Amino acid sequence: MTPRQRRWIFLAAVAGLAAFYLWGLRGLPGFGNYPGPYGDIINRIAVAQTKATGVVSAVNFEYRGFDTVGEEFILFVAATGMAVVLRRLRGERERDRQDPTADLTVPPASDAVRLVALIFTGPVVVMGWFLASHAQTSPSGGFQGGVVLASAFFLIYLSGQFLLFRRISPVDLTEAVEAVGAGGFAAVGVSAVAMGLPYLKNFLPLGTTPGAVSSSGTIALISFFVGLEVAAAFVLIVGELVDQTLLIRQGDR
Amino acid sequence: MHIVPFMVVVWILAVGLYGIVTSCHLVHLIMCLIVVQSSTYVLLLGVGYKTGAVAPYFYDIPVHTPAVDPVVQALALTDVVVEAAVTALLLALAIQAQKRFGTLDPQELVQLKG
Numbered sequence: 001m002t003p004r005q006r007r008w009i010f011l012a013a014v015a016g017l018a019a020f021y022l023w024g025l026r027g028l029p030g031f032g033n034y035p036g037p038y039g040d041i042i043n044r045i046a047v048a049q050t051k052a053t054g055v056v057s058a059v060n061f062e063y064r065g066f067d068t069v070g071e072e073f074i075l076f077v078a079a080t081g082m083a084v085v086l087r088r089l090r091g092e093r094e095r096d097r098q099d100p101t102a103d104l105t106v107p108p109a110s111d112a113v114r115l116v117a118l119i120f121t122g123p124v125v126v127m128g129w130f131l132a133s134h135a136q137t138s139p140s141g142g143f144q145g146g147v148v149l150a151s152a153f154f155l156i157y158l159s160g161q162f163l164l165f166r167r168i169s170p171v172d173l174t175e176a177v178e179a180v181g182a183g184g185f186a187a188v189g190v191s192a193v194a195m196g197l198p199y200l201k202n203f204l205p206l207g208t209t210p211g212a213v214s215s216s217g218t219i220a221l222i223s224f225f226v227g228l229e230v231a232a233a234f235v236l237i238v239g240e241l242v243d244q245t246l247l248i249r250q251g252d253r
Numbered sequence: 254m255h256i257v258p259f260m261v262v263v264w265i266l267a268v269g270l271y272g273i274v275t276s277c278h279l280v281h282l283i284m285c286l287i288v289v290q291s292s293t294y295v296l297l298l299g300v301g302y303k304t305g306a307v308a309p310y311f312y313d314i315p316v317h318t319p320a321v322d323p324v325v326q327a328l329a330l331t332d333v334v335v336e337a338a339v340t341a342l343l344l345a346l347a348i349q350a351q352k353r354f355g356t357l358d359p360q361e362l363v364q365l366k367g
Contacts, residue, residue, distance in 0.1 A: 003275065010274040014267050021263050031255045032304035039301060039322025043309055046323070047316050055309035055320070059327040071331045078338030085345040089352070137312055143334055211312045230334075237341045244348055 050136075051206040052216035057135035061142075061222040065200040068222075069185055072229055076182045079233040086240045109160040117159035124152040132227030136216035142223040146230025153235050162246060169235050178236060181229025188218055188225070258299040265292035279347040279357040283340060290336045294329050301325035 029035045042063065043055055052058040060068050109117075132145025157165040189200040197203055200218070207215030214220075265288060272285030301322030307314065309323040351357050 006274055010271060014270065018263060018267070025256055025259055028259070028300075031258045031299055032302055034301055034303040034306075034322055036322075039309075039320075039324050042323055043320045044316070047311050053310060053312040055311065055323040056326045056330070059323045060330060064324075064327060067331070071334055074335055075338045078342050081342050082345045085342070085349055089349075139308065139310055141330075143330055147337075234337075240345070241348075 047210050050202065050216050050219060051208070051210045051212075052136040052219050053211040054134075054136055054138055054140070056139065057141045057219055057223065058216070061135065061219045061226075062200075062202060065189070065222070068226075069189065069200070072182055072185055072226060075230065075233045076178065079178065079236045082237055082240050086244055109158060114159040117155040121152050121155045124148060124155060128152060128227070128231065132223060133220070134213060135223035136219045137211050137213060142226025142228075143230055145223075146227040146232075147234060149227065149231040150234035150238070154238060157238070157242065162242065165242070166239070169239060171236070171239065174232050174236050174239065177228055178232035181225050181227070181232060184225035185222055185229070188222055192218075258295060258302075262292045262296045262299065265289075265295060277358050277360060279350060279359060279362075280344070282359060283343045283347065286343070287336060287340060290332070293332055297325040297329045297332065 034040075042059060046055045046058045046063075047053055050058045050062055052062075128145045128147075128149030128151075130145070131140035131148055132142050135141035135145075153165060153169050156168065192201040192203045193199050195203055202217040202219070204217035204221065206217045209215055269285050269287075269289030269292065272288065273282055276282040276285060301324070303319060303321050306319040306321045309320040309326065311318070311320075347357060350362060354362060356362060
C-alpha cells in the first residue's frame, strides 16, 4: 500500500468516526452540565465517611481501591516486561561496571545542567514524600509522589553521574522496593479479609479531624505503598533504558 | 449546547491517529500513540465538569460546595499511569527492533518480515 492510498483510507475512516462522534454527542449532556449522580453523592459523603478531604484519593484508594490494585500491578508488570524485553540477548555482552577503561560517562553535562540538578535533587525528594504522604488532604497521592520521587534519581543521572545513579539505585534494591510497594497494597487488602472484613475495607482508625495527615485510615497507608511502588518502577524502567545505552554492547567480547 | 471541549477531544484523537498512520519511525509512532491517549484525559475531565464547580478537595472549603465529579478524575489518574507503563514497554520493544532489524521504519519492518 502506498502512503497516498493509506492517507485516503485514513481520511475516509476518520470522517466516519467524526460523523458517529457528532451523532453520539447529541445524546450527551453539554459541557458543564454534569448529570450525576455518582460524583455528587461521593462528594457529599466521602469526607464524613473517610475523613479524607481529598476526594479523588478517597475514590482511588477506598471506593475504587480494588481497581487501583489492578492499576498498580499494570505498572508492576510493565516494569517487569521491560526487564525481560531488554535483557542481554545472545550475541551481546554487558560491560563490566567496575572496568575503569569502560567509557561509562554520558556525554558531559553542561555546568548549568549539573548545577540545576544538584540544587533540585534535595527539594524534589522532599516534594515527592510530601505528595505521597498527603493523599488524604490535598491534590496529591502515591502515584504523583512516586513519579516526583523517581525524578530525583533522574536528576542525579542527568548531572552525568551514571555510576552514582547505579550506586544509589542498585537493581536488586529497586526491585525489592517495588515488590514491597506492590505487595504492601495487596497486603493491606488481605489484612482486612483476615479481620473478617471485605477486601480493602478501611480497618484503621479514621481519626476525627477531616484533613489531618493522620486521618483517613488505610488511604494514607495505601498511598504510601503506591508511592514506593511507582518510584521504584520508574527508577527501574529508566535504569533499564540507561543500561541499554551504556552497558550493553554487540559482540561476545 | 456547549461542545467545544468534546470537539477538542476528537481533534486530538484524529491528529494522533494521522500521525500513527503516516509515521515512518517507531519512536514517532509511539509519541503519536501518547497523543491519541491524551484525548481520553480531555474527554474524562470534560464529562465530569460542572459549570462553576470547584475541584473535589474540601480541605479549606465547606463540604457542600459544588464540586466536579471525582470519579472521572480518579480515572484520568489511572489513565496517566497506564500510558506511562505502556509507553515504556513500547520503547523497549522499539530498541529491540532497532537492534534486530537495523531499522525503525514500520514500512521496512513489514517488508523484512516478508
